[in-house]
Amino acid sequence: MQDLKSHIKTYAIECGFDLVRITGAEEFAEDRDVALARIEAGQMDGLSWYTESRVRRGTDPQELLSGARSIICLGLSYLNPNDSTEPTESISNHGKVARYARVKDYHRAMKRRMKALVRGLEETLDTNVGARWYVDDGPMLDRAAAARSGLGWFGKSTNILTQTHGSWLLLGQIVTDLELEPDAPLKKTCGSCVRCIDDCPTGAIIAPYVVDNARCISYQTIENRGVIPLEMRPLIGDWVFGCDICQDVCPVNRKTGIPRKPIQKADAVGTAGQLDLVELLALTEDQFRSRFQGTSIMRAKRIGLQKNACVALGNQQTEAGVPALKAAMANDEPLIRGHAAWALGQIATPDVVGSLEQSLVSERDDYVRKEIQAAIKQAGQKTAPASS
Ligand code: B12
Ligand code: SF4
Ligand code: SF4
Secondary structure (H helix, E strand, O other): OOOHHHHHHHHHHHOOOOEEEEEEOOOOHHHHHHHHHHHHOOOOOOOOOOOHHHHHHHOOHHHHOOOOOEEEEEEEEOOOOOOOOOOOOOOOOEEEEOHHHHEEOHHHHHHHHHHHHHHHHHHHHOOOOOEEEEOOOOOOOHHHHHHHHOOOEEOOOOOEEEOOOEOOEEEEEEEEOOOOOOOOOOOOOOOOOOHHHHHOOOOOEEEOOEEOHHHOHHHHHHHOOOOOOOOOHHHHOOEEEOOOHHHHOOHHHHOOOOOOOOOOEOOOOOOOOEEEHHHHHOOOHHHHHHHHOOEHHHHHHHHHHHHHHHHHHHHHOOHHHHHHHHHHOOOOOHHHHHHHHHHHHHHOOOOHHHHHHHHHHHOOOHHHHHHHHHHHHHHHHHHOOOOO
């Protein structure tokens, strides 16, 4: 048999991964300091689960697996062979979904492949292999491990870039007690490029290698369980789940190697990565579940997705969205009524003020009342005849 490291690499590819590299199990001391400083500076605000203790645990492989010696770092492309990587076009009354969510839930796909990899190794070696696998939802800093193993390098957008697949890759690690020779980090950098920083519509990349979570559209459309800040809403455009802009503009992303075993496409989204906003607003909880079960979109929950649909309709300002938004003013969920009111204020067709005033009469929720009052003012200003 080949030496163990080459065997693992060949076998990982057979299991369906696109990239595989090895790093040692020493602590991620520098990355830990950076992550803790980000928490301290409020740059991870909004992610209540992203705690100091999680970072400390996730940056010490011995905490994750006693006797850990190596980390197998894995990359899995989320593109499908004929997917275009041209920036997603806006379509009237539709909202954009980030590319990684156009395939079935990657956590499941990756963990299944990781499990197969470890079981296969155990069979080959005829012994138990101590192993823990992590992808996204675990405490490890997935990108720090990928960078140290040379799987890719940190772009200024904070995404890991790779020579073969750009940043269109999901990252995972198997922490193991197998002794494997580590690979070296790559020496590549972004050079003088700053495209992602300049083109991020919200200014979320506040400095090279630093994303302010609360300013990122990805956070606002996926993780934020509350009100989307007023100043962020116009900047979100028509993204309803995640955002690909800093990747779309990245020159390294012109190279998009074909994935070996693509993750199955999610029928609920479709290749064009667009969701019909009027349809989204009408979904009941059961319909939402049966449509999006098994996709990453479940993470936003129905209320999150419908809130995002309101914002996207408000930004597109097409009259076709008005009936759906008026119907949403009767939704049981205050967050949806509030964001629908905002959107109506943006579209401001002549009948909108009257309709919002009617909603205000019966509205009892203080937050929604404020949204309606602001929307009436906004629509009033937009529809007022210009003074001579
Ligand atoms: C929290 C989180 C988010 C948050 C915060 C993002 C952020 N930048 O931290 C939000 C919700 C905004 C988000 C968005 C996205 N995410 Co996210 N997210 C995570 C999660 C769970 C933790 C990330 C984390 O720890 N951040 C904390 C900070 C400290 O980490 P960092 O930004 O990477 O910081 C490092 C660099 O700044 C570097 N650094 C600092 N200074 C310097 C200086 C130099 C010179 C260099 C070279 C490096 C360097 O050191 C830091 C520490 O390692 C990981 C999964 C995981 N468990 O790791 C996925 C993860 C990072 N996300 C992922 C993806 C795909 C996305 C999106 C592309 C999704 C989308 N299309 O909407 C966007 C990208 C936005 C962006 N530009 O980052 C992938 C990234 C894959 C890749 N190729 O890089 C991950 C790894 C999930 C996975 N397992 O595949 N995400
Ligand atoms: S995902 Fe979008 S909002 Fe977030 S940093 Fe990238 S371009 Fe900016
Ligand atoms: S757009 Fe430019 S600066 Fe940003 S990650 Fe890509 S190469 Fe680096």
